[in-house]
Amino acid sequence: MNHRSRGAATVLALAIAVALSACASTGTGTSADTTPQPVSTVKGEGKTLTVWVMDGDYSDPSLKAINDAFTQQTGAKVDVQIQAWDGIDTKVTTALATSNPPDVLDLGNTQVASFAANGGLKDLTPYAADLRQGQTWLAGLVAPATVDDKLYAVPGFAGARAVIYNKTMWAKAGVVKAPTTFAELTDDLTKVKAANPDADFSPLYLPGQNWYAGMQFVWDAGGDIAAETGSKWTAGFGSDKAQAGLADFKAFQNQFSTAASRTVDTATPDQAQIFADGKASAIIASGGFVGRIQKANPKLTDADLGTFPLPGKSGKAQPVMLGGSDWGIAARSANADLALQWTKIAAGPDIQSKWVVGHEGFIPNSIEGIKAATASIGELKKGFFDAALNSKATPANANWAHLESNKDINNLFVAVASGSKSPQEAASAFDAAANTALNAGQ
Secondary structure (H helix, E strand, C coil): CCCCCCCCCCHHHHHHHHHHHHHHHHCCCCCCCCCCCCCCCCCCCCCEEEEEEECCCCCHHHHHHHHHHHHHHHCCEEEEEEECCCCHHHHHHHHHCCCCCCCEEEEEHHHHHHHHHCCCECCCHHHHHHHHCCCCECHHHHCCCEECCEECCEEEEEECEEEEEEHHHHHHCCCCCCCCCHHHHHHHHHHHHHHCCCCCCECCECCCCCHHHHHHHHHHCCCCCEEEECCEEEECCCCHHHHHHHHHHHHHHHHHCCHHHHHCCCCCCCHHHHHHCCCECEEEEECHHHHHHHHHCCCCCHHHEEEECCECCCCCECCEECEEEEEEEECCCCCHHHHHHHHHHHHCHHHHHHHHHCCCCCECCEHHHHHHHCCCCCHHHHHHHHHHCCEECCCCCCCHHHHHHCCHHHHHHHHHHHCCCCHHHHHHHHHHHHHHHHCCCC
């Protein structure tokens, strides 16, 4: 999974949001006409488009490919400005409030809602069909970019979590292929556990604070974090389906991960190191963890490792939460037509195939893109690409960052995994906080 996890906006950012709200009230942040229309092809000789890109998201060759295609089409130049992660929420909020903001911005998929709610982003709804270019965007990218049924950003690339497992260790336990059903998964992990009886060994190491993985069980059971009806948000962990998912998470976590893991996060202790040390035969993690595991233990080669989407009780792969990048256009951009053309190129099948997948190794923005890439990505990456085909997202609500940054949702899953609260008690506490936070300011 991509490194998209940002804290809540600072007090300064919140203050600047007041200025941004004027965008929405004057119509610059939204489009009064939602009639579908194509992205206009305009010429831009003598103009320069400013594009903010987060450090590490796209390499220079990929950006050059997009910019070259754009310049050939429009005649305009592109000024790419690489942005550091530290303090980026405040910097983006500040920039969007000015009269001369960057035209296009590389945004974390779960952060789009906060900038859209303040009127800082252009409503792209009229152009959505043309921007899709016949592709079916991944739900985990487009859902958080859609606020009140309006599109405010275009999917760029994704990162997904899957099971990373030690094929050699599993083979020694008599398991020679990846499971495709939940029953097969639990049977396989039981065999691995029997072959590795040490008390500190986890067949599948799953920290209690890993709410991203925990949500897969909730989604697989049909539950959700929250739902919006009209202008009101209602938290959903108290529902029967979410309760069933929490119970499934607890049973799985308690059976296949150590007791010591029930209250910790993925970093302390480092789950990559635990895997590399042979204290776990599997973890649920993003693609970047393969390299981290091999760095921690160079003896583990590609031949020793495998990946697969976590099968669910539903009979399908569990839905996963995507990290990744969306392209937003500033509501106050002086070059909106050019910005739309640049974004269409960046999101298009050609750039996605040749550069997002082929050069960067990222998961592309569409189902069609993933299926087209299957033959070329290699076995180790395939599990992550397959997992991304069934994705979900956090609520497209400007206040979601508060619940994530203060670890309310981490605490929910810790309480369930550790047994300090029943699933119903843990859900009641979270739902009360979520109902207050998600409806604040309405």
